[in-house]
Amino acid sequence: MSHPELYPIGDAARRSGLSVSAVRFYADAGVVPPTSVNDAGHRMYDIDAIARLELVRTLRELDTDLDEIRRLLGGGTTLHDLLTAHLAIVEGQERTLRARRAVLRTLIRQGATPAQADLLHKLVSMTDEEREDAVDAFWNDVGAGLDVPEGFVDRLRRMRPVLPPEPTADQLEAWIELADLVADPAFRDAVRAYLRDAYSAPEARALATEPYQDFIHDSGGPLMAELLAAHRAGESPRSPRARHAATRFLEAATALAGTPLTPEVRERMADGYLRVPELMRWIAEEEAASSAPVYGDTHGRYLALVARINGTEAEADATALPYAWIAEAVRAGEPAPGGSAR
Structure with a gap:
């Protein structure tokens, strides 16, 4: 029976785009615990855990509450589900950025006032x-x-x-x-x-x-x-x-x-x-x-x-x-x- 490849915390941090201290924090907070701890006491992470860490990073960049992240990850989701959720988030970011770009272009072209900027935001939304x-x-x-x-x-x-x-x-x-x-x-x-x-x-x-x-x-x-x-x-x-x-x-x-x-x-x-x-x-x-x-x-x-x-x-x-x-x-x-x- 094959075993999943495990990565030390430094590799997990690099692959997920987080710092080592952030990975430790999410482990201690019970958000993404390590897959296992080896005989030397080092935390080890498999690819599924790294995918969870990457999703956590994306969610935090979107100002998602930590409790909401914990609820999302506590449902026993699969790697496929995590990647699907990640894709949906990225696509949502893309739509938001596209809308903001349209508003900014219009504001620059019109030389709009703050009141007009608020109106444009409402129109897009x-x-x-x-x-x-x-x-x-x-x-x-x-x-x-x-x-x-x-x-x-x-x-x-x-x-x-x-x-x-x-x-x-x-x-x-x-x-x-x-x-x-x-x-x-x-x-x-x-x-x-x-x-x-x-x-x-x-x-x-x-x-x-x-x-x-x-x-x-x-x-x-x-x-x-x-x-x-x-x-x-x-x-x-x-x-x-x-x-x-x-x-x-x-x-x-x-x-x-x-x-x-x-x-x-x-x-x-x-x-x-x-x-x-x-x-x-x-x-x-x-x-x-x-x-x-x-x-x-x-x-x-x-x-x-x-x-x-x-x-x-x-x-x-x-x-x-x-x-x-x-x-x-x-x-x-x-x-x-x-x-x-x-």
Whole structure:
């Protein structure tokens, strides 16, 4: 029968990261007694006892009470249990340090006051329920009295931050900024004003109805992504894949208005894509000259932060989309079974 290897107190101290006097103290206190005492009266420790000493050191560094440590180690735990507990502690330290780093970065960037530092700490320490309540309160205020089609605000409310159990520093920083914004009455007013201006006008109300929103957020997005995938793959806009994807997107878009996809409609939509960059430059110039709330500073900022928190890709820069390529794919039409355009 094999016997476990035993180490003298000096080796046990080095392996556990404690001093010899600390090892003696924990033995005398009944926290981690030596595995055995040899004939010369020297205390000897096996690997299990050393693992306990290392766990004790970690717990003490976390200011864990000695009685709590004694209760933990008095339960006859195995080496596996000790290592599992040790891992959980280290991971907890990592999460705490990550949160502190996010707070410190934000404080340095903002030049915050002591009161703001306390607020940031509270924001990071919020529970999942408190985060949900903060977002709900924001959309309740934004949607109050907003003259938009029924269900529009509820759809916006579903695009919400979900902080993962082990967030990165960037996700924590984004949450700190978002939590600060959703609690700011001025930001709420700005988002409400933007949504009112963008969707309350008669000519724009259709964009906020359920069919259009379903197309934008559910069916239309994947169809456009399928088309853009062909572009990223380096395919010609006249390739069968690109033309088929463009046709599927156009059919879904025209179905909203209850109109068939005719060659004339296809041509108008192709021309529209060619004019998009110019239209966007005009919109940007109008927004720069206007004092009214704009997308990037209001709802767009909210969505960008939610994307960072959720670890999802933010919306692509609309100015970088290949509009001329899309227009050619739209104009080409879906290939017929024989391979030629219909």
